[in-house]
Amino acid sequence: MSRVFVAGWGAVSPAGWGVAALGEALNRGQPLPIEPLARPGWERPLRERPVPPPQRRPQFLAHPRLRRASAITHYALAAALEAAAGLRAGRDGEPPLGLVVCLHSGCVHYSCRFFEETLKDPLTASPLLFPETVFAAPASHAAAVLGNTPLVHTLLGDPATFLQGLALGAAWLGDKRVGACLVIGAEETNWVRADALWHFEHDAIIACGAGALCLSPEPGLSAGVELSAITEAQTYTRRQSRAQAARAMRAQLGGSSAGELLCDGLGDSRRADAAERAAWRDWSGPRLSPKRILGEGHMAAAAWQCVAACDAVAAGRFPAARVSLVGCNQHALGARFVRAESPGRPERGASGPRA
Numbered sequence: 001m002s003r004v005f006v007a008g009w010g011a012v013s014p015a016g017w018g019v020a021a022l023g024e025a026l027n028r029g030q031p032l033p034i035e036p037l038a039r040p041g042w043e044r045p046l047r048e049r050p051v052p053p054p055q056r057r058p059q060f061l062a063h064p065r066l067r068r069a070s071a072i073t074h075y076a077l078a079a080a081l082e083a084a085a086g087l088r089a090g091r092d093g094e095p096p097l098g099l100v101v102c103l104h105s106g107c108v109h110y111s112c113r114f115f116e117e118t119l120k121d122p123l124t125a126s127p128l129l130f131p132e133t134v135f136a137a138p139a140s141h142a143a144a145v146l147g148n149t150p151l152v153h154t155l156l157g158d159p160a161t162f163l164q165g166l167a168l169g170a171a172w173l174g175d176k177r178v179g180a181c182l183v184i185g186a187e188e189t190n191w192v193r194a195d196a197l198w199h200f201e202h203d204a205i206i207a208c209g210a211g212a213l214c215l216s217p218e219p220g221l222s223a224g225v226e227l228s229a230i231t232e233a234q235t236y237t238r239r240q241s242r243a244q245a246a247r248a249m250r251a252q253l254g255g256s257s258a259g260e261l262l263c264d265g266l267g268d269s270r271r272a273d274a275a276e277r278a279a280w281r282d283w284s285g286p287r288l289s290p291k292r293i294l295g296e297g298h299m300a301a302a303a304w305q306c307v308a309a310c311d312a313v314a315a316g317r318f319p320a321a322r323v324s325l326v327g328c329n330q331h332a333l334g335a336r337f338v339r340a341e342s343p344g345r346p347e348r349g350a351s352g353p354r355a
Contacts, residue, residue, distance in 0.1 A: 002174040004215050005222035005340055009307045010082025012075040013209040014049035014294050017058075018082060019311060022294075026308055031293050034205055039191045046194040049207040049295035051075065065144045068128070070109045072188035073138045075210035075300070076101060077145055080182050083212040084146070086223055087180055095179025095216075098151040098172045100165040101139035102185045104158060104298040105193050107132055112192055138186060151178050158327030159185075159265070160233070162302035163335050166213065167230045173217045180221070185303030186210035197296060200328075201269040207295025211303025213310065219340065224314035226340035229253065233331040242326065246279035249332040253322055260285050261321040263309040265302070267291030276326040286318065298328075309337050 011018065014032050015025035025032060036045035051071075060066070060077055080099075087094050110132035117125040131137060136154045143149040151172060155165050162185040169181035187193075189208040197206050215227065231252040234245035256262075264280060266273045266289045290304045291297070297304065302325050309321035320338040327333075 002170070002217065003219075004170045004173060004217065004227045005219055006225040006227060006310050006337065007180060007214040007216040007221045008083040008086035008223050009214070009310050010079035010212045011210070011304060011307045012051055012078045013211075013297070013300070013304055014051055014207050016052055017054045017078055019307060022304065022307065023311055025293055026288065026290060029293065032295070037191055037194050037206075039195055046191060046198055047205050048189060048194055049205055050189070051209050060145055063145050065141055068132060069141050070107050070132055070137070070188060071208070072107055072109075072186050072210075073141045075188065075208070076138045076184045076186040076212070077142050079186070079210040079212035079303070080142055080146065080184055083214040084180075084182055086221060087214065087216070094148060097146060097149045098169055098178035098181035099139060099143055099146065099149045100153050100155060100169050100181065100183045101142065102155045102157070102162045102165040102183070102299050102303075103135055103138070103187070104156070104161075105187055105189075106135045106156070107137055107188070108190050108193050109188055112190060142184070146182075158330040159298050159302035160325040160327035160331050160333045162299055162306065163230055163323070163325055163333040164233065166215070166227065166306070166335065169215045170227065170230070173215060179216075181215045182212055183215065184210060184212040185299040187298050187300040201272050201296070204267060204269045204272070205295040207297040207301065209297055209300045209304070211300055211307045213303070213306055222340045223310070224340060225310045225337050227335065228320070228338045229336040231334045233333055235331045236329070242332070243275040243278055245332040246275040246326045249326070249334045250279045250324070253334045253336055256283075256285055256322070257320060259318055261309065261312055261318040262287045262324065263305045263321055264289050264324045265291060265305060265326060267296050267301075269296070272328065276324060279326070280324060288312070306335065306337075313337050313339050
């Protein structure tokens with residue numbers, strides 16, 4: 001992989017809108033409050049950690065393209081604009097942007113609305129809702145608002161797919177197809193997604209939001225972080241169990257250096273976390289588990305891990321950080337971010353534990 005630098009990162013999470021809110025929650029280390037989520041037909045509610053309303057209405061919501069856009073698009077765009085802010089500050093004229101939007105559940109709000117109308121009366125179901133149900137809707141809206149996006153992809157998969165999105169963006173930069181690339185992981189939630197998670201993992205708390213990384217080939221645009229490695233996808237098959245895939249992913253990341261941070265994907269589910277916990281059982285360095293604080297955000301949670309890793313490295317608290325993603329049903333991948341000199345760029349606040 002050619003040298004790839006991280007020009008910025010952004011986040012929307014149950015902690016609030018922006019990386020600063022995410023970092024404050026991770027620094028406190030206390031799980032965020034859980035709220036009830038009503039499920040039709042059940043007296044006992046489900047549980048969630050929702051995204052709080054923004055303190056001020058984001059200016060981008062005035063864009064006419066967003067008049068019917070779902071919450072997942074709002075989250076994705078807020079994280080993307082925060083991540084890309086350094087490009088605009090770095091030089092005159094923003095480079096052509098590649099855009100990779102990674103999703104696990106997708107646009108559940110409008111899907112539920114559309115199919116509810118269809119079941120009640122197919123003749124009166126609004127065709128205006130249907131475009132907002134497709135997986136490509138957030139990427140389409142984001143590209144329209146951001147502009148100058150000649151290459152746009154949507155990737156679907158389990159949360160480890162976010163690192164495949166980073167690998168795809170790095171490949172586009174290496175082939176000089178774009179001048180920079182935004183990689184976004186986003187989710188929204190309602191009772192359908194929370195109910196599906198409950199049936200598989202009773203202990204997990206559903207969450208939503210987005211995270212984004214902006215990749216650049218130019219050292220001068222670096223926010224202090226370089227993406228140094230992404231492992232191969234270790235797929236779950238009959239010949240390779242989830243636990244074996246997790247161990248193979250860790251082996252590909254190589255030995256650790258002193259004081260290196262591990263940003264893992266462990267959350268509130270003992271069963272789902274078993275393979276990753278076993279793979280990193282002997283890790284003795286500093287460690288951060290964002291999902292234990294923020295909740296199970298699936299693709300958004302994978303992006304939060306990368307955002308937290310970059311933010312901690314950029315602030316100088318750690319020389320490097322590893323991200324471990326053992327996906328729920330497809331594959332395991334890992335990544336490593338290292339400290340990079342960034343002339344002319346200000347320091348950012350850090351997330352996670354101190355060394």
